[in-house]
Amino acid sequence: MRLDLTEIVTHLGKQISYEIDEPPIEDFGGGVWCVAPILGHVTFTNTGRHVVARGSFSTTVELECSRCLRAHSMLLELPIEEELQIAGHTIEMLEAADEDEIPEEEREPLFVDNIFDLTELIRQSILLALPIKPLCSEECRGLCPHCGANLNDGPCGCPPDVDANPFAALAEIFENEESVE
Template identity: 35%
Template sequence: MQVAFHDIVGNQCVRRITDDGWFPGEDVKSAGPVEGTAVLRRTAVDQVDVTGTLSVPVEAPCGRCCRDVRLVLDIEFFYRCIVGEDEAGTLQEMECREEDSQTQFLTEPVVDLGALCREQVLLALPARILCSSECKGLCQQCGADLNQGSCSCQPSTDTGPFAALKRLKDNKDRNH
């Protein structure tokens, strides 16, 4: 889904967005057809503004129990695509403004809508996907899904990230 600047006739071009090969795919799978549009406006000889919307049904694993969770991401986006080098890359310290995150520097006058859509899907995903807020997750010992019922494992007090510190403290208390 590449659009060359010279293909934007009359300063504006509308493209329908489908899921033809750009979809992220590794951790996130498509759960249905993608619907979206992108409007490309030529604002200068070397600059195009891209405004778009996406409705993306996705399937990703629950962060606790690993069951697949389906959700729909409704996304609105804006990019300013400029042919040239990023002048900010030469500066050592710089304040990052919102418009900096919306600016894409291109080596040639071609907008890759697939790359922009892929980035937007990854940015729109929740930090932690859960099948429900009450999800109990998996047993840390046997891997059983605790949402299906309890497992036969005995609760261990010596697991977890601070178990080694607790043993050190217990040994120290016994020695004094």
């Protein structure tokens, strides 16, 4: 969703609201899928030097659990809080505030030539909100290191894991060393 904010940019104090109803963003990579439409609202206000965007949106993403690799879904409800610097000034703004010309390089990449890329803002917000190590549940038991079975489905057929008690394994090694001597 790319919004033409020319109407707001050229009118100091102007405020416009939009409903957000976007299809899921598919292209996240790294085992993350957005699986529900993106719904919400956003209001843009021209405060003089900035167009201020305020609102919120919600969607559902599917993530791969970092322990058991199983996909699980996560509801995201995120705020929209963005200040878009207005590049250049309209006649109204020059009358309202005698500010220096804003250099080209300070332009918001999301906001170029009065076109605001709302989808890109949403995509960035979702990426920032994702956990670094997603877990399907705090109690996730992960995968068996030997056979790869998902231990959340119950114990696998492997013999009791010696790794579960590293001290027992160490004791065994010391015993063997002693018997060699």
